Amino acid sequence: MTNTTGAGIFIEPERGRSYDMGRIAAIFKADGEETANQCSVSEWWIEPNTKGFGAHSHEAEIELFYVLEGTMSFLVGQRWRDAKKGTVILIPPGVQHDFENRSNQRTGVLNVYIGGPFEMKMPKIVEWFAEHPTEDAI
Template sequence: MAEAESLRAAYLVGPEEGRLYAMGRMRAIFKADGEETAGRYSVSEWWLEPRTLGPSVHAHADDHVFYVIAGSLSLCIGDQWSEAAAGTYAVIPGGTPHSFENRGAVAAGFISFNAPGGFEAKMADIAPALAGADLRM
């Protein structure tokens, strides 16, 4: 590894800080990605209003780790739906079909760690598509 790569600056990202993607009943705030992580990973915070659909079941090459921080998140991994309460981790290897939604009566939030980096570049297409969709259950 080149010395310049290992000398990236450390920093703090406060609550509600980062790159916001508003998608109607859902929002994502990217906390670290791209040059900040040398393309190795991305970290984002996702929030869904009560009774909100997520994206359709999909798969992509990067690995995900979701950590539920508030409410309860309905997760589809493979072909099985499960309820994930606050404090739950979900490990989703690349290529695994998955989705999420909030079937509950309170907001649900989760942290998404993606590796390798690059998922953030897809948000330019994902955000407008979800913002234009009716995500109400």
């Protein structure tokens, strides 16, 4: 259940707005009006042996990732690193980054996108993945 009355929001596990991208799924917990357009909070779940979006950067926004489950591989700048459960990754504005699941187990990360909303981009991202299905990571 989501409670947006009073002085905050409360979102129970497995609640939120879901987006299916084949072997990648996103669940948005808070975005837009819920955060006064300051940030976006979402979970990203990736099936085994699955590539992510591809290397990209954000001009002004900061991204923070927290590995919820498994081991996720992250590209930060020019270097790939494996991040196990409990790892925090902070991506400054303008830094190239990507993530993928190179393991044989499902992985998940919590993403905090700081500097504005993100969920409004999801319909185009879902459409892109429908036209370009995810590839194997290894």
